[in-house]
Amino acid sequence: DIQMTQSPSSLSASVGDRITITCRASQSVNRHLNWYQQKPGKAPSLLIYAASSLHGGVPSRFSGYGSATEFTLTITSLQPEDFTTYYCQQTHTTPHTFGQGTKLEIK
Amino acid sequence: EVQLLESGGTLVQPGGSLRLSCVASGFPFGAYAMAWVRQAPGKGLEWVSGVSGSVIGTYYADSVQGRFTISRDISENTLYLQMSSLRAEDTAVYYCARWGGSGTYLDYWGQGTLVTVSS
Numbered sequence: 001d002i003q004m005t006q007s008p009s010s011l012s013a014s015v016g017d018r019i020t021i022t023c024r025a026s027q028s029v030n031r032h033l034n035w036y037q038q039k040p041g042k043a044p045s046l047l048i049y050a051a052s053s054l055h056g057g058v059p060s061r062f063s064g065y066g067s068a069t070e071f072t073l074t075i076t077s078l079q080p081e082d083f084t085t086y087y088c089q090q091t092h093t094t095p096h097t098f099g100q101g102t103k104l105e106i107k
Numbered sequence: 108e109v110q111l112l113e114s115g116g117t118l119v120q121p122g123g124s125l126r127l128s129c130v131a132s133g134f135p136f137g138a139y140a141m142a143w144v145r146q147a148p149g150k151g152l153e154w155v156s157g158v159s160g161s162v163i164g165t166y167y168a169d170s171v172q173g174r175f176t177i178s179r180d181i182s183e184n185t186l187y188l189q190m191s192s193l194r195a196e197d198t199a200v201y202y203c204a205r206w207g208g209s210g211t212y213l214d215y216w217g218q219g220t221l222v223t224v225s226s
């Protein structure tokens with residue numbers, strides 16, 4: 001199975017800050033990498049697919065970059081509603097494994 | 108509007124069996140692959156199983172291979188997850204999700220159903 005490792009596991013930031021979360025794959029997944037946001041008690045929602053494509057309705061302050069084994073999710077100008085948990089997922093090979101998650105907290 | 112509604116989660120004893128259902132609406136169910144993803148209490152997401160739109164392909168995580176079976180009834184717009192030989196570590200909220208983008212991402216999710224495995 002392909003292992004996905006996110007860093008950091010948790011991150012403190014302030015409203016208006018720019019942050020970056022990294023996701024590394026144990027082997028190449030080409031650009032088959034997605035990012036999800038999950039708020040407490042809710043189902044995850046798709047943010048970014050195919051490494052850098054913004055899902056419909058997602059604000060442009062979210063962006064993705066990368067290929068092969070290293071990927072990043074960047075959020076510019078953090079808003080209060082952005083402080084929650086983020087997951088990466090590879091869909092190159094089944095099982096479509098997730099990273100362990102990154103919890104973004106208000107400083 | 109795409110909607111996915113899971114049901115069937117409950118308290119079950121270790122070694123027991125359970126079938127989860129997910130009723131889909133708002134899209135041509137037979138044209139899309141579907142997946143189950145679970146989340147243990149306070150933990151991250153775990154991809155459990157997937158089925159292609161044509162039902163030719165079924166896929167499982169190693170942790171459930173041989174114990175869980177995914178299936179779909181296209182006439183009823185329903186996705187199933189038959190779970191057997193349940194273990195405490197199977198305790199989780201189980202989400203069904205639509206496998207969009209020709210199988211490259213999960214674009215719609217249900218609200219989840221809680222399975223608790225305990226004596």
